Amino acid sequence: MSKHDASYIEKFQEEEVKMKVLVAGAGGFIGGHLVNRLLYAGHEVRAIDKKPLTKWYQLHNNAENACVDLSDKMNCHYVCSGINQVYQLAADMGGMGFIEKFRIECMRSVLINVHMLEAAYAQGVDKYFFSSSACVYNTDLQVNPHSIAGLKEIDAYPAKAERGYGWEKLYSEMLCQEYWAERGLKTYIARFHNVYGPWGTWDGGREKAPAALCRKIIEAKDLDIDIEVWGDGTQRRSYMFIDDCINGIMILMGKPYMVATPVNIGSSESVSVLEMLDIITKIAAYAPEYKFDLSAPKGVGGRNSDNTFIKEKLNWEPTTKLADGLKITYDWIEQQYMKRKRGDKIVT
Secondary structure (H helix, E strand, C coil), X not given: CCHHHHHHHHHHHHHCCCCEEEEECCCCHHHHHHHHHHHHCCCEEEEEECCCHHHCCCCCCCCEEEECCCCCHHHHHHHHCCCCEEEECCXXXXXXHHHHHCHHHHHCCHXXXXXXXXXXXXXXXXXXXXXXXHHHCCHHHHCCCCCCCCECHHHHCCCCCXXXXXXXXXXHHHHHHHHHHXXXXXXXXXXXXXXXXXXCCCCCCCCCHHHHHHHHHHHHHHHCCCEEEECCCCCXXXXXXXXXXXXXXXXXXXXXXXXXXCEEECCCCEEEHHHHHHHHHHHHCCCCCEEEECCCCCCCCECCECCHHHHHHHCCCCCCCHHHHHHHHHHHHHHHHHHHHHCCCCCC
């Protein structure tokens, strides 16, 4: 965390009354880090996920942890009771391989968002955070992998989101806006751009590109094999380190003038898959041969975050350089990989 970010968070902690907060999706990657930050800030945290507690990426003993399916509306009312703020991150999702193959599962997450919004309103929740995605943006603007132009918040319309996951997120954004306009529930909406870091999925099919590429290079280094690259390597994205993601959430929730306003929370440092591989191979001090699978899921050609709006409204943007964040991520995945090789318990 930079000194600039730290001063923001400290100010947030000083001004924010200690509250009882709910983190939905607490067993996931971002949710686990968010619970940790909220506990650090002194809040009382109710942490909810449908996965068994033994499958959570991080389990914080000083939180109220429970395994609950939030696609059931009565469960949503139960977990929102007595809560001041809701952080809604619960969803069925993963990397490009998952969201292209399991579109129905991704779209069914709308049940969670419908029920959670109604429950939060009915239970008198003060603030409601929704984790949206850059997948809501018009895909016609993301065809050229060589473009480094960022996507502005207004570029979600006219709507042509990614099938499945993107449309579910865009519809849920609209629900958040209507609950504010019609019922006065203060909702906050962040469009995340490719969050990565330690204590998240790195194997098994749901992992995103940074973790998948780190794992593949670790495997190649250990076994002296080639690695498979999805697509031709020209696909371009920006990737945001987890600490920046959590900082952005905390700062956004402290800005009352950002109610019901979707905002990019993402790095503007755009790289191609091949450029990211180059960074990781330097970290690993090992460069395997690549095999390109042109038939594999690869998503849109290019996507980057335009941070003009958040710099104007929040006086902040993500600061972690990709090479620095990947070094932390690579080292953690390597530790997990070696633990698995020894037969030890790991996080996947």
